[in-house]
Amino acid sequence: MFRPIAAPLALRHERVLEHLERERLDAAVVHDASNLRWLTGFRGSTGLAIVRPHGVTLVVDGRYGDQARADVAGLADHGVGVEVVEIRTGVERLDRLALATLGTRRVGFEAERLSVAEHQRWSERIPGDLVPVNGIFEQARRIKDEGEISAIAEACRLADLALAEVVPLLVQRVTECDLRDELEHRMRRLGAQGPSYPTIVASGPVHASRPHHQPTRQIIDEGHTLVIDVGALVDGYHSDMTRTFIVGAPTPLQTEVYEVVAAAQRAGLAAVGCGVPVAELDAACRRVVEASGFGPWFAHGASHGVGLDIHEQPFSTPSTRHGDDTFLCGDVVTVEPGVYRGDLGGVRIEDLVVLTADGPRVLTTSPKDTPCLPSPPTI
Amino acid sequence: MFRPIAAPLALRHERVLEHLERERLDAAVVHDASNLRWLTGFRGSTGLAIVRPHGVTLVVDGRYGDQARADVAGLADHGVGVEVVEIRTGVERLDRLALATLGTRRVGFEAERLSVAEHQRWSERIPGDLVPVNGIFEQARRIKDEGEISAIAEACRLADLALAEVVPLLVQRVTECDLRDELEHRMRRLGAQGPSYPTIVASGPVHASRPHHQPTRQIIDEGHTLVIDVGALVDGYHSDMTRTFIVGAPTPLQTEVYEVVAAAQRAGLAAVGCGVPVAELDAACRRVVEASGFGPWFAHGASHGVGLDIHEQPFSTPSTRHGDDTFLCGDVVTVEPGVYRGDLGGVRIEDLVVLTADGPRVLTTSPKDTPCLPSPPTI
Numbered sequence: 053m054f055r056p057i058a059a060p061l062a063l064r065h066e067r068v069l070e071h072l073e074r075e076r077l078d079a080a081v082v083h084d085a086s087n088l089r090w091l092t093g094f095r096g097s098t099g100l101a102i103v104r105p106h107g108v109t110l111v112v113d114g115r116y117g118d119q120a121r122a123d124v125a126g127l128a129d130h131g132v133g134v135e136v137v138e139i140r141t142g143v144e145r146l147d148r149l150a151l152a153t154l155g156t157r158r159v160g161f162e163a164e165r166l167s168v169a170e171h172q173r174w175s176e177r178i179p180g181d182l183v184p185v186n187g188i189f190e191q192a193r194r195i196k197d198e199g200e201i202s203a204i205a206e207a208c209r210l211a212d213l214a215l216a217e218v219v220p221l222l223v224q225r226v227t228e229c230d231l232r233d234e235l236e237h238r239m240r241r242l243g244a245q246g247p248s249y250p251t252i253v254a255s256g257p258v259h260a261s262r263p264h265h266q267p268t269r270q271i272i273d274e275g276h277t278l279v280i281d282v283g284a285l286v287d288g289y290h291s292d293m294t295r296t297f298i299v300g301a302p303t304p305l306q307t308e309v310y311e312v313v314a315a316a317q318r319a320g321l322a323a324v325g326c327g328v329p330v331a332e333l334d335a336a337c338r339r340v341v342e343a344s345g346f347g348p349w350f351a352h353g354a355s356h357g358v359g360l361d362i363h364e365q366p367f368s369t370p371s372t373r374h375g376d377d378t379f380l381c382g383d384v385v386t387v388e389p390g391v392y393r394g395d396l397g398g399v400r401i402e403d404l405v406v407l408t409a410d411g412p413r414v415l416t417t418s419p420k421d422t423p424c425l426p427s428p429p430t431i
Numbered sequence: 432m433f434r435p436i437a438a439p440l441a442l443r444h445e446r447v448l449e450h451l452e453r454e455r456l457d458a459a460v461v462h463d464a465s466n467l468r469w470l471t472g473f474r475g476s477t478g479l480a481i482v483r484p485h486g487v488t489l490v491v492d493g494r495y496g497d498q499a500r501a502d503v504a505g506l507a508d509h510g511v512g513v514e515v516v517e518i519r520t521g522v523e524r525l526d527r528l529a530l531a532t533l534g535t536r537r538v539g540f541e542a543e544r545l546s547v548a549e550h551q552r553w554s555e556r557i558p559g560d561l562v563p564v565n566g567i568f569e570q571a572r573r574i575k576d577e578g579e580i581s582a583i584a585e586a587c588r589l590a591d592l593a594l595a596e597v598v599p600l601l602v603q604r605v606t607e608c609d610l611r612d613e614l615e616h617r618m619r620r621l622g623a624q625g626p627s628y629p630t631i632v633a634s635g636p637v638h639a640s641r642p643h644h645q646p647t648r649q650i651i652d653e654g655h656t657l658v659i660d661v662g663a664l665v666d667g668y669h670s671d672m673t674r675t676f677i678v679g680a681p682t683p684l685q686t687e688v689y690e691v692v693a694a695a696q697r698a699g700l701a702a703v704g705c706g707v708p709v710a711e712l713d714a715a716c717r718r719v720v721e722a723s724g725f726g727p728w729f730a731h732g733a734s735h736g737v738g739l740d741i742h743e744q745p746f747s748t749p750s751t752r753h754g755d756d757t758f759l760c761g762d763v764v765t766v767e768p769g770v771y772r773g774d775l776g777g778v779r780i781e782d783l784v785v786l787t788a789d790g791p792r793v794l795t796t797s798p799k800d801t802p803c804l805p806s807p808p809t810i
Contacts, residue, residue, distance in 0.1 A: 096643065114730030115642035118773070140730070141750035163548040168540075169565060171547050186548060233619045240612045245645070246629065263494035264475065266624070351493030351519070371520035394497070 060197040062130030064091055068103055071188045072160065079104045079153055080160035080185055081174070086360035087162065087189040089288060092134070094123045100145065102152035107133030109152040114140055150177040160185030190365045194357060195382035200289060201406055204358065204384055207248065207291035208404055208415040210284040214238040215295065215418050222278075222299070225428045228253040228267035231280065239284045248283030248290035249362045255279075255299070260397030263352055263390060274300035274427040277397035283362070283404075290362045292386050293416040294402035300427035309346065309391050309399050310423055316340035316389035317401040320354055321414065326381040326407050333368040333379075337389040349393045355385050358404055383407045384415075439576040441509030443470055447482055450567045451539065458483045458532055459539035459564055460553070465739035466541065466568040468667060471513070473502045479524065481531035486512030488531040493519055529556040539564030569744045573736060574761035579668060580785055583737065583763055586627065586670035587783055587794040589663040593617040594674065594797050601657075601678070604807045607632040607646035610659065618663045627662030627669040628741045634658075634678070639776030642731055642769060653679035653806040656776035662741070662783075669741045671765050672795040673781035679806035688725065688770050688778050689802055695719035695768035696780040699733055700793065705760040705786050712747040712758075716768040728772045734764050737783055762786045763794075 068091065072080055082088050082101040092101055092108060096116040102109045108127070112120045117138035124134045139145050153159055156179055161171070163184035175182055196204070218234045231253045239247060254265035255276040265279075272278055276299045283291040296313070298306050316337040323336035334354040341350045353369025366377055366385065379385070385407070390400030401420055405412040447470065451459055461480045467473050471480055471487060475495040481488045487506070491499045496517035503513045518524050532538055535558055540550070542563035554561055575583070597613045610632045618626060633644035634655040644658075651657055655678045662670040675692070677685050695716040702715035713733040720729045732748025745756055745764065758764070764786070769779030780799055784791040 095645065117730070118637075118771075119641045119644070138730075141748070143750065161547075163551075164546050166547050167543050168545050168547055168550050169542040169563065172542075184548065229619070233616065236619075236625075237612065237616045240608070240615075246615075250625065258497075262498045265498065266474065351496070351517075369520070371522065392497075 060199065061093055061127045062132060064192065065103075065108070065127065065132050067192050068188065069105060071185070072103070072105070075158075075160065075183070075185070077158045077160045077183060077185070078156035078180060081149065081153070082162065082189065084162050084165040084189070086364075087193070090189065090193050090360055092124050093126045094120050095288065096120060096123075100149065102149065104152070107135065109135045109137060109148070111137045111139055111145060111148045111152075113145075114138055146173060146177050149174065153178045153180060156180035158183050160188075162186055162189070193359055194365050195380055196359060196384050196406065200359065201384070203287040203289035204291055204404070204406070205415050207244065207284040207286040207289055208293065208417075210239050210242045210244045210286065211248075211282050211291050211293055212416060212418050213242055214284070215280065215282060215293075219297075219425070222272065222297070222425050223428060225271050227269045227271050228255055228259070229269055231272070232267040235280070235282050239282075244284035244286055245288075246285050248285045248292060252279065252281035252294075254398065257394060257397045261392045261394050263392055263398065263400065272299060272428065275303075277306060277399060278425075279398050279400055281400065281402065288360055290358050290360075291416070292358050292362060292402065292404050293418060294388060294390075294400045295418055295420065295423075296399045296401060297423050297425050299425050302424055305396055309396055312341060312344040312346055313389055313391055313399045313401050314420060317387055317403070317420075320387035320389060321403065321405065321412065324355070324379060324385065324387060324405060324407065324412050326379055326383075326409060328379050330366045330368045330377040330379055331373045331375060333385070333387065334370060335373065337387070338370070341389060341391060346391045346393075349391045350389060351392055352390065354389050355387055358384050358386060379407055381407055381409055439578065440472055440506045441511060443571065444482075444487070444506065444511050446571050447567065448484060450564070451482070451484070454537075454539065454562070454564070456537045456539045456562060456564070457535035457559060460528065460532070461541065461568065463541050463544040463568070465743075466572070469568065469572050469739055471503050472505045473499050474667065475499060475502075479528065481528065483531070486514065488514050488516060488527070490516045490518055490524060490527045490531075492524075493517055525552060525556050528553065532557045532559060535559035537562050539567075541565055541568070572738055573744050574759055575738060575763050575785065576761075579738065580763070582666040582668035583670055583783070583785070584794050586623065586663040586665040586668055587672065587796075589618050589621045589623045589665065590627075590661050590670050590672055591795060591797045592621055593663070594659065594661060594672075598676075598804070601651065601676070601804050602807060604650050606648045606650050607634055607638070608648055610651070611646040614659070614661050618661075623663035623665055624667075625664045627664045627671060631658065631660035631673075633777065636773060636776045640771045640773050642771055642777065642779065651678060651807065654682075656685060656778060657804075658777050658779055660779065660781065667739055669737050669739075670795070671737050671741060671781065671783050672797065673767060673769075673779045674797055674799065674802075675778045675780060676802050676804050678804050681803055684775055688775055691720060691723040691725055692768055692770055692778045692780050693799060696766055696782070696799075699766035699768060700782065700784065700791065703734070703758060703764065703766060703784060703786065703791050705758055705762075705788060707758050709745045709747045709756040709758055710752045710754060712764070712766065713749060714752065716766070717749070720768060720770060725770045728770045729768060730771055731769065733768050734766055737763050737765060758786055760786055760788055
C-alpha cells in the first residue's frame with residue numbers, strides 16, 4: 053500500500069542529487085519559488101539555490117536573510133550542508149552564483165522557468181554549460197508526502213466549511229463580490245493563510261459562461277446558474293473545488309446540463325487511479341459530455357495537479373491525449389468537467405482527490421446533489 | 432504641466448507600433464499578463480498577443496474566449512483591428528502563433544519574461560528571427576494615464592480607510608493574522624478587488640525584523656514594533672503603503688530608529704521628482720540612515736514603481752546607483768526606507784507618490800507622526 057513518507061526535506065534533496073548523478077551534472081540552480089520551497093523549505097518569493105553534492109547555497113536578498121535561515125533549519129537538521137547568503141544587488145547575486153558554481157562543467161537549470169535574458173546573464177558567469185533539468189522538480193513534486201497531504205486536506209476542509217457557511221446567505225440578495233468576500237474572510241477566520249487563488253463567483257448567463265470570471269457587483273438572482281470555485285491556502289499548499297448552484301426553479305436546459313456535468317464528473321472520479329494513463333481522466337469526462345451533445349462547450353481540460361502551485365503536474369487535457377504519462381500514487385489532482393454556453397451560463401463540478409493504492413480519496417466533501425437554491429426575495 | 436491623457440489603449444498601441452518601426456520589427460509577441468492587459472485590455476491570467484502594423488491577434492484558451500472579446504472592445508472601438516482566437520491545446524497555440532507571424536523577418540519578444548524552453552518552441556514555428564524587446568512595455572507602462580492614476584489613488588484611499596478602521600482594534604489583544612484578515616476584509620467591503628499583495632503584519636523583535644514577514648497567530652504585545660504593509664487592488668492597479676507602530680511606551684532605541692527612518696523618508700520625498708536621477712531617491716534615504724549609523728540594517732531598496740504590477744519600473748536601489756535613468760512625470764513610485772535589527776524589530780515607513788510637473792503628489796495619507804499606541808490589556 054502507498055504510504056506517504058515523513059522527514060521529506062532530506063529525502064527530496066537526495067532525490068535531486070541522484071538525478072544530478074544520473075545526468076552527469078555537477079550542480080543544479082533552482083529559482084522557481086515553489087521548487088525552492090519544496091527543496092529547501094524557504095518560504096520567500098524570490099531566491100536562488102545552488103545544489104551541489106557537498107551542500108546547498110541559498111542566495112536571498114536582504115528582505116529574507118533572517119527568515120531564510122529559519123526556513124532551511126529543517127534541511128540542515130537532516131545533515132544537509134546549507135549556507136544562506138544574503139545579497140543586496142543583482143550584481144552581487146550573479147557574483148554569488150559564479151562563486152557557488154566554481155569548477156562545474158554541467159549545471160542544470162529550470163528551462164521552463166528561467167527567462168531568456170536571465171539565462172544569458174547566467175551563461176556569462178557560470179563556468180559550466182547550462183543544461184535544462186525541467187521536469188525533475190515538477191515530477192518529483194507530484195508524489196506528495198504525509199505532511200503535504202495533511203496540508204492539502206486541511207485546505208479542502210476549510211473551503212468546505214466556508215462554503216457551507218456562505219450558501220445560506222443566498223436567501224438574501226447578495227452580489228458576486230459579497231459571496232467572494234465572505235468566502236475568503238471565513239476561510240481565514242477558520243485558519244487558512246488566505247484563498248488558494250482569486251475565488252470565482254460567477255452568476256447568470258454571461259458571467260457563469262466564463263470559466264474564469266472575476267466577481268462583480270452583480271446581484272445573484274432567480275434563474276441564474278451560479279458557479280463558485282473556491283480553495284484555501286494552508287502552509288503553502290492549495291486546495292481547489294467548484295460547486296454549481298441553480299437559483300430558483302431550474303429550466304429543463306439547466307437541469308439537463310447539470311446532470312450531464314455531474315455524470316461526467318462521476319466518470320472522471322471512476323476513471324482516475326494510480327497507473328491509469330493521465331489522458332484517460334479527461335477522455336472519460338469528455339466522452340460523457342460529448343455523448344450528450346455538449347462537447348463543443350467543454351472548454352478546458354478536466355484535471356490538473358495541485359500542491360505548492362495551484363496548477364501543477366500532471367495535466368489531463370485534450371492536449372495530453374497522445375502522451376504516455378500515467379497517474380502516480382501520491383498525485384493530488386482535480387476532476388472538473390464543465391459546460392459553458394451563452395444561453396445557459398455555466399456548470400462546473402470539481403473535486404480534489406489524492407491517489408492511493410486503495411483508490412482515489414476525495415478530499416473535498418461539499419454536497420453535489422442539491423444544486424437548487426430557493427429564489428432570493430424580490431425588492 | 433504634466434496632464435495625464437485619456438483614450439489610452441489606442442495611444443499605447445500606437446506607441447508600440449512606433450517602436451516596431453524604429454527597431455525594424457515586423458511583429459511583437461506579448462505574453463506577460465500585465466503587458467497584455469496594458470496593451471489590449473485583456474484581463475485574463477494567460478494569453479498571447481501578436482502585434483503587427485495591420486492589427487492585433489489575441490490568442491487565449493477556452494476559459495477566456497468570451498471575456499477576451501469583451502475586454503478588447505475598448506481597443507477595437509478606437510479603430511485598431513483586433514482578432515480574438517480561442518484555442519484548446521498547446522499545439523493549437525503554437526499553430527496560431529505561426530499563422531499570425533507568417534511572412535515576418537524580425538519578431539520582438541519579451542526576453543525578461545519568456546522562458547528558455549518556450550523560446551525554443553517559438554523559434555521552431557515563427558519564420559522570423561526572435562529579437563528581445565524587453566523594456567519597451569515596461570518603460571511605456573511607467574507613464575500612467577488619467578485612468579491609471581485614478582485607479583491607483585482609489586486603491587490608496589481604500590487602504591488608508593481600512594488601516595484607520597483597524598488601528599483602534601489594537602487596544603484589544605489581537606494576533607498578526609487577525610489584523611491582516613480585518614485589513615483585507617475591510618478593503619474589499621470598501622470596494623477593492625482584493626489586497627494588492629499578501630498584507631504584511633509583523634510585530635516584535637523577530638517578526639518585524641523580517642521585511643517580508645508572513646503574519647502568524649502571535650499576539651501583538653506591549654514593547655513590540657509593529658510593521659503593517661498594506662495595499663489594495665482596484666481595476667487591476669495596485670497600491671502600496673507601510674506604517675510602523677510602537678505598542679506601549681517606546682524604548683529610546685525604538686524612538687531613535689523611528690525618527691531616523693521618518694527623516695530618511697522625508698528626505699526621499701524631498702528628493703524625488705520628474706527629471707531627477709532614479710538613483711538619487713535611494714541615495715537620499717540611505718544618506719540619512721547611514722549618517723545615524725544604521726546603514727547596515729537598511730536591507731532593501733528605497734523605491735520601486737507600482738502599477739499593474741506591484742513591483743515595476745523604475746527601481747531605486749543600491750543596484751541602480753550607477754545607472755543614468757531619470758524619473759519621469761507620470762511615474763508612480765514608493766518611498767520606503769527601513770531599518771531591521773534583531774534587538775529592535777523593524778521600522779519601515781512607505782508612501783506611494785505620483786510624479787507631476789508640479790512636484791510629487793503623495794497618494795497615501797495615513798498619519799506617520801503618531802506611531803505610539805496604548806498597550807493592550809494584560810489577561
